[in-house]
Amino acid sequence: MAHAVSLLWPNYSGILKEIFKDPESFRRTVTTLSRRYRTSLAGLVFIVIAALVAAKRFHSKSKQQKRPGLSQRQSSAVILKDGWSREIYVPNNGKLSRVVISPTKPITFQAHRRLFFDPIANNTHKQIGVNKKFLHQFSAIWAILVPRFRSKASMLLLIHTLFLFVRTYLSLVVAKLDGRIVRDLIAANGTGFIKGLVYWLLIAIPASYTNSIIKFLQSKVSLEFRTRLVRYIHDIYLDDTLNFYKVSNIDGGIEGIDQYITADLIKFCDAAASLYSNLGKPAVDFMIFSYQLRRNLGPLAVVGIFSNYFATAWLLKAMAPSFGLLTSVEGRLEGEYRNAHSKLITNAEEIAFYDGTALERSILIKTYARLASHIRAILRIKVSYIMFEDFIIKYSWSALGYLFSSLPVFLPNWSGDDAKTEMAPSLKAANKDFRERDRMKQFITNKRLMLSLADAGSRMMYSIKDLSELAGYTARVYSMLATLHRVHANAYGNKNPQVRARKQHKIKLYSLEDVQGTMYEGFDGIRFEHTPIVVPGLGRDLSAGELLVKDLNIRINPGEHLLISGSNGTGKSAVARVLGGLWPVFRGLVSKPLNKDISFLPQKPYLSNGSLREQIIYPSSEIEMYEAGKTDADLLDILRMVRLEYLPDREGGWNTKKQWKDVFSGGEKQRVMFARILYKQPRFAVIDEGTSAVSSDVEGLLYETCQKLGITLVTISHRPSLLRYHKAQLRLGEGAHGDEWVLEQTGTDEARLSVEREIAELEEQLGKIDELKHRRTEIADILLGKKTAGNSGV
Known part of the structure; x- marks a missing residue:
């Protein structure tokens, strides 16, 4: 190494002395730089200034976040002046970041509805791919991603585009500089060579920054796309119409919506952002480099280049498999495996008790085998396609590039204007060496331009495959959004009477096309007026519903506690689902109080991920609790009412967070549900088997406490002992077909006979206990005898 330096130093030291021996000469050298390099330096200065401004803004924002006086609550939510947006402060890297959340307005959903009811985009007979259907689907989603020009996503795309132009310009400068460096190297022009290296290093700074910022902006665009889509989906998925329940249990159009939201959405946003970069940069390169090559190589070369691109695009499109369909199927299989x-995980305890490990393992193995088989098929398809693609793009294009770059050498009259003007002094001087060096410079410059143009073209051709994959992701995301809009608008079937008549469309009785009832909120009580209770069929195939209760016609006034009884499958819980808005009202009128005046206690207790305090006040937040004037002392009083006052001490305080579904016993879970009712104190409470795991004495205490607080109870239960806490009983499952109902007032002869009849049935069943025990002993003896015989045979 030292020997090499000693050999090179005399040459380079002389060059450096020649450059810097005269300051005035050095000044003239700097001022005579070409306009292109001065522009590059100006661009570098601009980028550095922009980076400094951005850093200053970030620093000031950080100081503002550290400023005392900001709310540092764990869940902050402040409604802004527009009455719609919310402002929250969330922890971020040890600081507080201000986030403004603007929920999607209902008018926006109405405006977008036509985009997701588009018959072209929803055409199931059209194959998934880059076609008219894909364009309609992507344009509908684009209206969510970039809603207006002044949106954040629009600004990010604009800045991204600006840097794409900057990178293309820098690539053009580097190509010319590369040619000059090679020319000076061949000519042994040390001064020019050193200058070229200095310029190269200077341009490397903005070029490196530009490449880095483009990748950063691509990730930012993807994240912004995902943020907008996630907020949009959350607003329509988790709204007052209970879409999160109806999508899976009533519509049935898509399965595993969590796979769509958590996995497919990410892939779509990444593919859309990367495709913009992979198409945007090559498109800019294509225009600028083509123009420059037109000047260097002439029109013949440019025509040949464009002809090559069009022929390649046609070949690749003709040979490309249906990547969109393959990607869509892969996403569906991934969702099945995830589900x-x-x-x-959800049913781990039940599966363990049933000893279903072997069966569940076989299900997982088969599900993954289908997924793996499909992925292997995709890989096999990609092998041949990628081989053909690489041969065309990497090697055929390189050969054509060398051919076109040689035109100024072998056919100088066919070359471009720049080549002719640069060759004229050489011809006049008749200097063969200089002419060769000049040709070398032109060749290196044109070669780099051709390589850059080939890279741009190859990325555009590779994007054909990426575009097909994007079509698959777009189809899945669009189907999810279309389903959410359909459920949100209750738009099932064809609403056009002319189309129905032309297609001889027949509406099935009690299908989701046949919903003609009305739900009224704000009534002082609960009322069913000639309302059938129907299990709805799936909306995707518009199947007919199953009638459970015929023509229900009752009214519950405040203070008139009602017990709903009947055997399994008669529609007891279905009445609560219709009243709660989970199931549609097919006929008649259902009137109920406002949501704040009625609470529902379902059969399966739900415990959220949060503190012990949040289990009691659910679905209210801690802020809403404090704003309502409630304290932890009030919560402790409520726990005393349900005999759970020991929980805060046992679990470590109100702020303790655990997996409560695994901590509480069955009886404790149901009493926590009653604590929620006592915390909210609604005017009406619908309780569906809410005390099945609670002892009779605590059960009576819970009902008496609710009645003392003025809560009107509507109880769904099999227990006849609960009749004493109610003024009326609604018996379902009556009549020959089991769809009739009977309403009785407690204390009447009919009610007493009904209770006595139920007690007699229970006593009859209890009388068979000895007989059943004897039969159990006989079966055990038989099994034991077989086992003994088997052992003796061995």
Whole structure:
């Protein structure tokens, strides 16, 4: 190494002395730089200034976040002046970041509805791919991603585009500089060579920054796309119409919506952002480099280049498999595999008790085998396609590039204007060496331009495959959004009477096309007026519903506690689902209080991920609790009412967070549900088997406490002992077909006979206990005898 330096130093030291021996000469050298390099330096200064301004803004924002006086609550939510947006402060890297959330307005959903009811985009007979259907689907989603020009996503795309132009310009400068460096190297022009290296290093700074910022902006665009879509989906998925329940249980149009939101959405946003970069940069390169090559190589070369691109695009499109369909199927299989694991986690205890490990393992193995088989098929398809693609793009294009770059050498009269003007002094001087060096410079410059143009073209051609994959992701995201809009608008079937008549469309009785009832909120009580209770069929195939209760016609006034009884499958819980808005009102009128005046206690207790305090006040937040004037002392009083006052001490305080579904016993879970009712103190409470795991004495205490607080109870239960806490009983499952109902007032002869009849049935069942025990002993003896015989045979 030292020997090499000693050999090179005399040459380079002389060059450096020649450059810097005269300051005036050095000044003239700097001022005579070409306009292109001065522009590059100006661009570098601009980028550095922009980076400094951005850093200053970030620093000032950080100081503002550290400023005392900001709310540092764990869940802050402040409604802004527009009455719609919310402002929250969330922890971020040890600081507080201000986030403004603007929920999607209902008028926006109405405006977008036509985009997601588009018959072209929803055409199931059209194959998934880059076609008219894909364009309609992507344009509908684009209205969510970039709603207006002044949106954040629009600004990010604009800045991204600006840097794409900057990178293209820098690539052009680097190509010319590369040619000059090679020319000076061949000519042994040390001064020019050193200058070229200095310029190269200077341009490397903005070029490196530009490449880095483009990748950063691509990630920012993807994140902004995902943020907008997630907020939009949350607003329509988790709204007052209970879409999160109806999508899976009533519509049935898509399965595993969590896979769509958590996985497919990410892939779509990444593909859309990367495709913009992979198409935007090559498109800019294509225009600028083509123009420059037109000047250097002439029109013949440019025509040949464009002809090559069009021929390649046609070949690749003709040979390309249906990547969109393959990607869509892969996403569906990924969702099935994910759902299989989710089901295993959710029902782990039940599966363990049933000893279903082997069966569940076989289900997971088969589900994954289908997914792996499909992925292997995709890989096999990609092998041949990528081989053909690489041969065309990497090698055929390189050969054509060398051919076109040689035109100024072998056919100088066919070359471009720049080549002719640069060759004229050489011809006049008749200097063969200089002419060769000049040709070398032109060749290196044109070669780099051709390589850059080939890279741009190859990225555009590779984007054909990426575009097909984007079509698959777009189809899945669009189907999810279309389903959410359909459920949100209750738009099932064809609403056009002319189309129905032309297609001889027949509406099935009690299908989701046949919803003609009305739900009224704000009534002082609960009322069913000639309302059938129907299990709705799935909306995707518009199947007919199953009638459970015929023509229900009752009214519950405040203070008139009602017990709903009947055997399994008669529609007891279905009445609560219709009243709660989960199931549609097919006929008649259902009137109920406002949501704040009625609470529902379902059969399966739900415990959220949060503190012990949040289990009691659910669905209210801690801020809403404090704003209502409630304290932890009030919560402790409520726990005393339900005999759970020991929980704060046992669990470590109100702020303790655990997996409460695994901590509480069955009886404790149901009493926590009653604590929620006592905390909210609604005017009406619908309780569906809410005390099945509670002892009779505590059960009576819970009902008496609710009645003392003025809560009108509507109880769904099999227990006849609860009749004493109610003034009326609604018996379902009556009549020959089991769809009739009977309403009785407690204390009447009919009610007493009904209770006595139920007690007699229970006593009859209890009388068979000895007989059943004897039969159990006989079966055990038989099994034991077989086992003994088997052992003796061995």
